[in-house]
Amino acid sequence: MANVEGTQTAEEEIKRASDFLRGDLSADIENAEPNMASTSEHLLKFHGIYAQDNRDVRRERSLAGETLDYIFMVRVAIPGGKLNPDQWLALDQVASDLADGTIRLTTRQAVQFHGVVKKGLRPMAFELDAHLMTSFGACGDVVRNTVMCPDLLANGANARLVVMADHIARTFKPTTRAHWEIFVNGEKSASSEPDNEHDFYGTTYLPRKFKIAIASPHENCVDILAQDLGLIPATHNELGEGFNVVVAGGLGRSYAQPDTFARLADPLTFVTYAEVDDLIRAVLATFRDLGDRTNRRRARMKYIAADVGVDQFRREIEARLGHELRAPHALKFGAADDHLGWSNLSDGSAQLGIRVGAGRVSDRPDGKGLRTALRVIAQTLPVNFIITAQQDILITSISPNDRGSVESILARNAVRGVEELGNVERSALACPALPTCSQALGEAERKLPDVVALVQTQLDANGLSKRRLQLRMTGCPNGCARPAVAEVGIVGKTKNTYDLYLGGGPRGDRLASLYREKVKIDDLPSVLEPLFERWKNEGLEGEAFGDFFNRVETP
Ligand code: SRM
Ligand code: SF4
Numbered sequence: 001m002a003n004v005e006g007t008q009t010a011e012e013e014i015k016r017a018s019d020f021l022r023g024d025l026s027a028d029i030e031n032a033e034p035n036m037a038s039t040s041e042h043l044l045k046f047h048g049i050y051a052q053d054n055r056d057v058r059r060e061r062s063l064a065g066e067t068l069d070y071i072f073m074v075r076v077a078i079p080g081g082k083l084n085p086d087q088w089l090a091l092d093q094v095a096s097d098l099a100d101g102t103i104r105l106t107t108r109q110a111v112q113f114h115g116v117v118k119k120g121l122r123p124m125a126f127e128l129d130a131h132l133m134t135s136f137g138a139c140g141d142v143v144r145n146t147v148m149c150p151d152l153l154a155n156g157a158n159a160r161l162v163v164m165a166d167h168i169a170r171t172f173k174p175t176t177r178a179h180w181e182i183f184v185n186g187e188k189s190a191s192s193e194p195d196n197e198h199d200f201y202g203t204t205y206l207p208r209k210f211k212i213a214i215a216s217p218h219e220n221c222v223d224i225l226a227q228d229l230g231l232i233p234a235t236h237n238e239l240g241e242g243f244n245v246v247v248a249g250g251l252g253r254s255y256a257q258p259d260t261f262a263r264l265a266d267p268l269t270f271v272t273y274a275e276v277d278d279l280i281r282a283v284l285a286t287f288r289d290l291g292d293r294t295n296r297r298r299a300r301m302k303y304i305a306a307d308v309g310v311d312q313f314r315r316e317i318e319a320r321l322g323h324e325l326r327a328p329h330a331l332k333f334g335a336a337d338d339h340l341g342w343s344n345l346s347d348g349s350a351q352l353g354i355r356v357g358a359g360r361v362s363d364r365p366d367g368k369g370l371r372t373a374l375r376v377i378a379q380t381l382p383v384n385f386i387i388t389a390q391q392d393i394l395i396t397s398i399s400p401n402d403r404g405s406v407e408s409i410l411a412r413n414a415v416r417g418v419e420e421l422g423n424v425e426r427s428a429l430a431c432p433a434l435p436t437c438s439q440a441l442g443e444a445e446r447k448l449p450d451v452v453a454l455v456q457t458q459l460d461a462n463g464l465s466k467r468r469l470q471l472r473m474t475g476c477p478n479g480c481a482r483p484a485v486a487e488v489g490i491v492g493k494t495k496n497t498y499d500l501y502l503g504g505g506p507r508g509d510r511l512a513s514l515y516r517e518k519v520k521i522d523d524l525p526s527v528l529e530p531l532f533e534r535w536k537n538e539g540l541e542g543e544a545f546g547d548f549f550n551r552v553e554t555p
Contacts, residue, residue, distance in 0.1 A: 004290075004291075004292040004293065004294050004295075005294075006294035006295075007294060008293045008294055009293060009294060009295070009296055011042050011141075011296065012204055012293050014039050014042050014043065015042075015043075015141070015203065015204045015205055016203050016204050018043055019178075020174075020176035020178055020197055020203070021043055021046045021047070021140075021174070021176050021178040021179070022043075022176075022178045022181070022182065023039060023040055023043045024037065024039065024040055025040050025043055025044065025047070025178075025182050026181075026182050028040040029118060029121060029122065029182070033118075034067065034070040034117070034118055035051060035067075035068075035070040035118070036051055036118070044072075045139040045140045046136070046137065046139065046140030046141070046142065046174070046179075046205075047125075047135060047136055047139075047140075047178075047179050047182070047183060048074055048075045048076065048077065048134070048135025048136055048137065048138035048139050048140075049072050049073070049074050049075075049121060049135060049139070050072065050073040050074075050075070050139065050438075051070070051072055052070075052071050052072060052073050052114075052436050052437070052438060053068040053069050053070050053071060053438075054068075054069040054071055054115075054435050054436070055434055055435040055436070055438075055440070056434070056435040057069050070117075070118070071114065071115045071116060071117065071436070072116040072117070072118065072120075072121060073112055073113065073114050073116070073436060074099070074112065074113045074116050074121070074124055074135050075106070075110055075111070075112045075135055075138040075139055076091070076110055076111045076112070076113075076128060076133050076134070076135050076138060077110055077133075077134065077135065077136075077137055077138035077144070077145040077169065078109055078110050078111060078133065078145065078387060079109075079145065079146045079148070079165035079166045079168070079169040080109060080146065080147070080148035080150075080153065080164075080165030080166070080214075080386070081109030081110075081147075081148070081150070081385075081386045081387030081388060081389075082153065082165075082166075082384065082385075082386055083384065083385040083386070083387070084384055084385075085377075085378035085379070085381075085382075085383060085384065085385070086131060086378075087131050087132065087133055088374065088375075088378045088385050089375065089378050089379065090127060090128070090130070090131035090133070091103055091111055091133075092371065092374070092375050092378070093127070094113065094124055094127050094128070095113060095371070097123075098113070098116055098120040098123060098124045098127075099113035099114060099115050099116050099120070099124075100113070100114050100115030101362065101363075102114065102360055102361060102362040102371070103360075103361040103362075103371065104359050104360055104361070104432065105356055105359035105360075105361060105387045105388075105391045105392070105393060106145075106359060106387075106391065107359070107389055107390075107391055107429060107431075107480060107481055107482060108144065108145045108147050108211070108389065109145060109147050109148070109386075109387045109388065109389055110138055110145045110387070111387070112432070114432070114436050115436075121183065122183050122184075122186075125179070125183035125184050126183070126184055129180070129184045134179065136173070136174075136179035137169075137173045137174060139209075140205070140209070141205040141206040141207065141208050141209060142172075142173070142174055142201065142205055142206060142209070142210065143168070143169075143172040143173070143206075143210050143211075143212060143284070144209050144210065144211050144212075145169070146165040146168045146169050146212045146213065146214070147165070147211075147212070147213035147214070147222045147227075147389050148164065148165040148213065148214040148222070149214065149215055149216040149219070149221050149222050149389075150221075150339055150386045150388060150394055150396075151216045151218070151219070151337070151339070152164075152214060152216055152233065153386065153396075154345045154346070154347075154351065154396065158241065160241075160273055161214075161233055164214055164231070165214060168212055168214075168280070171277055171280075172198070172212075172280065172284070174197060174198065174201055174205070175196060175197055175198060176197055199285075200281055200284040200285050200288055201288070202288070204293070205288075206284065206287055206288055206291065207287065207288070207291030207292060207293050207296075207299040207300075208291065208296060208299035208300055209228075209300075210228045210229070210284065210287060210301065211226075211227045211228045211229070211250075212227060212228065212229045212230070212231070212280070213227045213229075213230050213231070213389075214230075214231045214232075214233070214243075215230060215231070215232045215333075216232075216233075216337075217232055217233055217234060218334050219333070219334040219335060219336055219337040220333040220334065220335075220336050220507050220508040220509070221336045221337050221338065221339065221388060221389055221390060222389045223336075223389065223482050223485055223508040224246060224249075224265070224333075224508065225246060225249045225264040225265045225485070225508055225509060226249045226250065226251050226264070226265070226482055226484075226485060226508070227246070227249050227250075227265060228247065228248065228249065228250060228265075228283075228287070228300070228301045228302070229245065229246070229247050229265075229280060229283055230245065230246040230247075230249070230265055231243040231244075231245060231276065232244045232245075232246070232331065234270060234329065236270050236272070239270070239272050240272065241272070241273065242270055242271050242272035242273055242275070242276070243270070243271055243273075243276060244267065244269075244270055244328065244329050244331060245267075245268045245269050245270070245271055245276075245279065245328070246265035246266060246267050246268060246331070247265055247266060247268045247283060247301070247305070247313075247317075248263065248265055248266055248301050248302045248304070248305035248306075248310075248313065249263060249264050249265030249302060250262070250263055250300045250301070250302040251263075251479035251482055251483075251484040251485065252300065252477070252478045252479050253477040253478070253479065253484075254297050254477060254478075255477060255493070256297075257297045257298070259298065260297055260298060260303075261306075262479065262484035262485075262511055263302040263305075263306060264485075264509070264510075264511060265302075266305065266310050266328075267328030267329065267330070267331055268314065268317070268325065268328055269325040269326045269327070269328050270326050270328065270329055271326075278321060279317075279321065279325075281320075282317050282318075282320040282321035283301075283317055285320045286301075286304070286313070286316045286317050286320055287301045287304065289316075289320075290304045290308075290316060291303075291304060304316075333507040333508065333509050334507060335506040335507050335544070336390070336427075336470075336506060336507065336508060338353065338355075338388070338390050338392065338426065338427055339351075339353040339388055339390075339392070339394055340353035340354070340355055340392060340418040340421075340426065341353055341417070341418040341419070342403075345396075348400070349396070349397050349398055349399060349400070350398040350399075350400060350403055351394055351395065351396045351397075351398065352394065352395045352398065352406060353388070353392055353393075353394045353418070354370070354392060354393050354394070354395070354410070354415065354418075355392055355416070355418060355421055355425070355426060356370065356391055356392050356393055357425070357428075357448065357449065358391060358428075358429070358430040358431075358432075358444075358445040358448050359391030359392075359429075360445065361374065361393070364414070368412070368413045368414050369413055369414065369415070370413065370415050372413050373409050373410050373412070373413035373415050374393070374395075376409050376413075377395060377406060377409055380405070380409075381398070381399075381402050381405060381406065382397070382399070382402075383395050383396065383397050383398050383402070383406075384396045384397045390427065390429065391429055391481075422452070422456045422465075423456070423459075423465070423466065423467065423468050423469060424452045424455050424456045424459065424469050424471055425452045425456065426468070427468065427469075427470050427471070428448060428451075428452050428470075428471045428472065428473070429471075429472040429473070429481040429482065429486075430444040430445040430447075430448040430472070430473040430474070430481055431444045431445065431473070431474045431475060431480035431481045432444070432445050432475075432480075433445055433446070433474065433475025433476070433492065434446065434475060437475060437476075439475075439476050439478060440475030440476055440492060441475055441476045441492040441493060441494060441495065442475050442476075442492030442493070442494065442495055442496065442497070442498060443475060443492070444473045444474050444475040444481070444492065447473070447521065448473055450521065451471070451473060451490065451521060451524065452471065454521070454522075454524055454525050455469065455471060455488070455524065455525070455528065457525070458524075458525045458528055458529055458532055459532060461529075462529075462532045462533055462535075462536050463536060464532060464535070464536055467535075467545070468506070468544070469487055469488060469545050470486050470487040470488065470504070470506055470546065471486065471487070471488040471489075471490070472486035472488070472489050472490070473489075473490040473491075473498075474489075474490075474491055474492060475492040476491070476492045477491050477492075477499075479491070482508075483501055483504075483512070484501065484504065484511055484512060485504040485505070485508045485509075485510070485511060485512065486501070486504045486512055486546075487502065487503070487504055487505075487506060487512070487544065487545045487546030487549070488500070488501075488502055488512075488528075488545070488546075489501035489502070489504060489512045490524075493517065493518050494518065496520055496521075497517075497518035497519060497520055498518070498519050498520075498521065499514060499516070499517050499518065499519070500514075500515045500516045500517075500519050500524075500527065501513065501514055501515060502515040502531070502546070502549045502553070503515075503546050503549040503550040503553065503554060504546050505544070505546050505547065505550070506544045506546055506547070510546070510550060512546070513554060515527075515553075531545075531549065531553075532545075534548075534552065535548045535549075538552065
């Protein structure tokens with residue numbers, strides 16, 4: 001099979017001509033302009049940096065004939081979301097010194113900083129590097145931050161599994177030194193030889209992003225079927241420990257392009273630990289060779305599988321692997337665990353999961369809040385942190401003697417415990433959307449508290465307060481908060497209206513279907529009310545809303 005024919009996108013040539021992701025970045029960063037040239041903007045993404053402008057002031061500045069308020073978003077890749085206190089304190093400091101004073105936890109267990117100015121990019125990269133973190137490879141046409149269920153890190157998990165996210169991050173990160181030359185130490189590589197980049201990346205890297213996650217076999221907090229490649233720990237009767245592998249999931253869609261769609265990953269095979277790297281390499285090579293480089297909207301791996309069919313896609317992977325794949329195992333998922341609240345781990349330590357509304361770690365104007373609480377905890381107690389794929393944070397490795405100290409620091413800073421949260425609020429997700437995201441058609445993160453309150457009120461009015469409901473909201477159909485697999489997905493369509501998707505599974509194993517188009521937020525209660533009433537009256541014992549909707553409304 002050949003690559004998709006046609007004229008390749010401009011981005012492909014930018015990559016090819018960039019000398020392994022250098023381009024004119026150094027010169028562009030140093031000049032006096034507040035923004036970057038568009039070629040550099042594309043390359044910047046590989047370095048974890050997005051050129052943005054503050055959209056709240058875009059119109060008034062344009063009308064006044066002023067330049068846009070140029071800012072940058074920096075995404076820090078954190079494999080498995082694991083951070084030690086030194087790293088958390090460095091992120092906290094960077095948020096104050098170089099960004100907008102907030103730390104944004106992402107749906108892929110990474111961290112984003114918003115409102116960074118061009119002059120701050122190098123100091124930020126330097127600080128991150130000093131604390132063994134980097135934004136390099138957090139964005140761009142490469143393997144993105146590897147996500148991992150926190151349960152796999154605790155409770156006596158096997159030693160190979162604990163380091164799996166780090167291993168994948170290290171093994172599949174581009175090897176070019178460009179980032180360190182340009183952003184960290186400013187020195188041109190001593191050698192004039194070209195970098196020895198991975199074969200599967202070559203000079204044009206992947207057609208687009210590639211996402212890997214590792215799920216718990218018991219619950220699906222990482223939305224494993226939304227990934228390009230998912231690993232689920234399993235034991236084979238004859239071969240022992242390894243992973244069931246799923247491939248070719250992805251959720252992004254574009255209104256402008258009807259041939260884009262959300263797709264759940266398919267089971268591919270079982271591999272042992274010894275085989276997993278080669279399999280990932282073969283899948284990456286398949287994507288590299290067959291992915292659509294003529295149209296970035298269709299340049300995800302899911303479209304190869306959808307276009308050529310799962311069997312042919314499998315044969316393509318086998319051809320690059322050099323042997324046949326084993327038959328896949330049937331998979332079954334439990335409902336996602338949010339990991340919130342206290343739990344005792346098998347090593348005798350305790351863990352506390354704290355809800356972070358839309359992942360935004362910040363303080364209130366009076367200086368109290370989650371950001372201060374986490375800083376004090378990191379400064380004073382020997383703990384660690386894990387960011388979850390639900391945009392929340394876990395404080396881990398808490399000595400039983402320190403539980404009281406953790407609780408009093410949180411209480412002093414008015415951080416609410418899980419028992420104080422409403423059930424909708426507890427699991428709701430929202431993407432950043434306005435004012436930073438260039439692709440946002442409507443609000444998400446800023447509107448989430450209102451939406452949660454409206455839906456919770458509606459549930460309460462129907463006597464359903466105690467029922468869980470998974471609500472996810474995004475400012476556009478790219479689906480960054482994964483609304484396409486949610487029980488209730490609210491997806492920006494225009495400035496003030498949203499498409500409403502219903503019936504995803506709490507297990508993340510079913511796509512939601514479009515229920516109503518162009519709903520105004522204020523009209524949400526009246527749209528949901530009859531469905532909630534039916535759920536109450538006709539729902540089976542313990543039946544989740546998504547399952548109920550799917551049973552009664554889907555033909
Ligand atoms: Fe995303 C683009 C934010 C997870 C699908 N995503 C963006 C950008 C960079 C906008 C842009 O291209 O200019 C957003 C930055 C906005 C801002 O101001 O911060 C953005 N995506 C996010 C985050 C921060 C959402 C969040 O609330 O946490 C997540 C960061 C993940 C990370 O740490 O790496 C985030 N994005 C996702 C997910 C969910 C996931 O990976 O589990 C998806 C759906 C899964 C998938 O990839 O199919 C997702 N983001 C997209 C897409 C659509 C891709 C496609 O297939 O068409 C875009 C658009 C693009 O890449 O051009 C996008
Ligand atoms: Fe931006 Fe759309 Fe992603 Fe929200 S879903 S962050 S609006 S790209």
